[in-house]
Amino acid sequence: MNRTRPVVVSAVALVAVATLSACGEMADGAQGPQHGEPGHKMLAVATINGVGAVVTDADGKTLYRFDKDLSQPPTSNCDGECATAWPPMLAGVATPMLKGIQDTQVGTTTRKDGSKQITLNGWPLYGFSGDKAAGELNGQGANGTWFAVAPDGSKITAGGKAGGSGY
Known part of the structure; x- marks a missing residue:
């Protein structure tokens, strides 16, 4: 059985989740106000x-x-x-x-x-x-x-x- 494919799929999924999580934190204003909110520049x-x-x-x-x-x-x-x-x-x-x-x-x-x-x-x-x-x-x-x-x-x-x- 080839174990390389499940490892590659898991790695790709992990990268996708990490990327989406980082975007979600920024979109939630973790770095400051969202677009259009007071204080946003x-x-x-x-x-x-x-x-x-x-x-x-x-x-x-x-x-x-x-x-x-x-x-x-x-x-x-x-x-x-x-x-x-x-x-x-x-x-x-x-x-x-x-x-x-x-x-x-x-x-x-x-x-x-x-x-x-x-x-x-x-x-x-x-x-x-x-x-x-x-x-x-x-x-x-x-x-x-x-x-x-x-x-x-x-x-x-x-x-x-x-x-x-x-x-």
Whole structure:
């Protein structure tokens, strides 16, 4: 009788159960809040026509970086009215979920008000109040200082606009 086949089948079954168990733990929020729950933060990569791969939040809205910020050390220079137009992506209660982003590139910086802001390759991340839906890029190139963020943290210059709401 060949005993190799039952051993192989058992090993495959064990791997499948372990994989499903690991997914179940993450889906149950063992690593933090589930998608859409308070405190959930996500960085994902989406493709926008004419621009390419951009970093988005959990709602699919484009994230931006500000040329007046610093990446070394990570420093935000957008406060007050600037932060109203360009809301900082604040760190949640758990490590952000990542889709297409390397975890070694993600960090935080402490803002002047003491809150923690998520960074990508050292650059603080922001939304734009003029983007109302996923895939919009209304802040791109605003005042020559606001740019959508590529998955490696670099700025995307394609699709820029003249003027815009910037600081």
